[in-house]
Amino acid sequence: MAKNEKKFGFDKEERVLCYHGPLLYEAKVIRREKREDNDDSEGGRHYYIHYKGWKQTWDEWVPEERVLKFTDTNIQKQQQLKEMHSKRKPSRSSNTSHPGSSAHDAVESRGRKRHRDASTEKSRMEDDAKRPSFKVPMPESLKGLLVDDWENITKNRQVVRLPCEITVSKILGQYAQSKSADDMKDSEVLNEVIQGIKLYFDKTLNNLLLYRVERKQHDELKSTYPDKEVSDLYGAEHLLRLFVELPSLITKSKVNPETLAVLKDMFADFLSFLQDHEKDYFHNEYRTNPYHQER
8 A cells, every 4th residue: 555655646635626527626635546457447546536615515536637736837727728618609518517517606706715725825916916917819719629639638538649740840830931021030030939939849748738648658759759859749739738838938937028019919820820720730630548547
């Protein structure tokens, strides 16, 4: 038992965020257990979760891939997913009998001040005061693709087929070619932004953009192609995830307001480019994930 205890990613009574449907909710780990791997895909580490602000009837066992650390980055992801989900068309919605229903939103709104951790809230308020606001509007169809991507990975237990034929590097190159650079200054700015997106993708993919169940695939892919950057292996699905994280990454860097305005415009333009080429870049090429039991 002691040997298995060390392998758990989360402690008992730990404050966490947990996926339920396409959204994240604050929760607490009540119990945990290591299940034997089997053909029914129920093996691995599981946690008995209590959702904050909800009755114990909502408590449930979940696999480890649905649990995230309670960090500022994941809290921001929680809010972004909530905003994306609230704007989605009803026709794209699935089962609503979960803590993500409208009833939960009402309870969460009324009880937020009562249940919020004071020290965490103070820290977040101080951070917000120091950082300039930076938001990049996500086209509605791309928001739907993000949710579909989440469902394929976490619910359907699939992974994107890799390496992609149309990689992140190719997409960025085609975007650059689509822009008319009439003067050298515009050309230089465009090149710097594109190189910045590529650099962010290469540096953050493994630690920030991948779900846990995708990391084994990443390791094997890098072992097979040791001389290639991940931007030359991954495609549009993972690139789109980067634009969920970019506002947080940019605000943490020391960027002046003028540069922020330029970045916001160019990021928005690039997302419009992705939307225009949605059928070219997003092929929904997923396959059964052979790694979900190897956690």
